[in-house]
Amino acid sequence: METNPTSAEELKTIRKIMEESTKFLSLSGLSGVFPGIFAIAGALAAWLLIFRKNGISTDQYFNTAASTVMSFISWKMLIVALTVLSLSLATAFYFSVRKAKRTGVNFWTPVSRRMMINLFIPLVAGGIFALILIFHGHTGVIIPVLLIFYGLSLVNAGKFTYNEIFYLGILQIVTGLLCALFPAQGLLFWSLGFGVLHIVYGLFMYRKYEA
């Protein structure tokens, strides 16, 4: 059977092509580590510059529906959150584009487009929902909402990239639900979900696929 070695080889190539054409594999582990660090820095900044400085406890802020007195805090929190988000997105893109270049593949492919669409639909919906919650002064549920919607985005995008993203999504959802149970600890859960989980995940992925 002379054809056998080539048949085996052919099947291997076919499997590889099938995976490469459906999975976005340029996602870098470092795209997780840096956003994680930014998230923790953001939480610290919020704690030091907003709560301690104004002598307001997180319990007061997250547990009571914010009155107009509290709304200035919400705007400051929003600025911190948006800074963390934009820095995170920028570094996530940077490291993924770099990994794509390094492995010699294109960053912008039908698969990466599909992954982005699936990632951004729940993410944008969650972001808008959070803005509406701020507008109505429902401060206690904003962080849980962000964590849950982010988790759902990852679960959705996980079909088009590494499987681990799916599990990271599940953990973010769980963190968000726990946060909803203990709203006063919002900053802590924020650091746990967006911070610690990202860093642990990123290091794990970096060691597994890139180191």
Add this chain to the structure above:
Amino acid sequence: MKDLISGLNKIFESRIRLGIMSVLMVNDSYDFNSLKEVLDVTDGNLASHLKALEDKGMIHTRKRFVGRKPNTSYSATEEGAVLFRQHLNALEELIKSQ
């Protein structure tokens, strides 16, 4: 042995055609340039194999304009999908029988 070979299809006897079909089995549709990139082949080479597969009714071609640029995308026909799956099964059987 005869049964094993019968699933193998002459249409797919080329690395590039196998590649094209592999991509189109797991994606609803794929455009020319992305196919070129995934398979790492030249324009002319890819075009001639796509033409051959289309002539045999294995794939659909869809031409349209994205802005001003022509964009051609391909998808597997039902018949193409069935025959390719048979081809893969036959390849697997062949390996197992070794």
